[in-house]
Amino acid sequence: xxTVKMKKKPERKPPTVKGPAAEHGFFNDVWEVVRLIxxxxxxxxxxxxxxxxxxxxxRMVGWAMNASFQATPKVPAHRVVNRNGMLSGKMHFATPxxxxxxxxxxxxxxxxxxxxxxxxxxWDPAIELGF
DNA sequence: TTGTTGACCTCTT
DNA sequence: CAAGAGGCCAACA
Numbered sequence: 001x002x003t004v005k006m007k008k009k010p011e012r013k014p015p016t017v018k019g020p021a022a023e024h025g026f027f028n029d030v031w032e033v034v035r036l037i038x039x040x041x042x043x044x045x046x047x048x049x050x051x052x053x054x055x056x057x058x059r060m061v062g063w064a065m066n067a068s069f070q071a072t073p074k075v076p077a078h079r080v081v082n083r084n085g086m087l088s089g090k091m092h093f094a095t096p097x098x099x100x101x102x103x104x105x106x107x108x109x110x111x112x113x114x115x116x117x118x119x120x121x122x123w124d125p126a127i128e129l130g131f
Numbered sequence: 132t133t134g135t136t137g138a139c140c141t142c143t144t
Numbered sequence: 145c146a147a148g149a150g151g152c153c154a155a156c157a
Contacts, residue, residue, distance in 0.1 A: 026153080044140090059140085059152065
């Protein structure tokens, strides 16, 4: 057996969006930026964190994404990937293939869980919105 | 209450 | 060039 990434990890329940984080707006802010992503475009966690201010915590962006499933309206988390353009969070979707399917509908080419031409489809909020 | 983990990124050795 | 460690905020046990 190869070192297959078993998605049988302890499914941690979604963050308590109804908690203090919801009032702070950190999560809400991330979702808003993600929702502003044009169709057919993709961005990275670091880009969002950078737009929020600095790379103070790209990790939090990932947590916000996890909560994005119960965010309203639904957040296109499939348009958010890591710096490598790899669908790192695809395993967290309802189905491992859902993310790729959604990207396919966006006319985005995904090969081996990697977004092709990620550099061309990259959408930086710090530039598109901040400038 | 503290400790550990997490859809990450950047710097240093 | 490649590998390792650190750092940040929040939630869960």
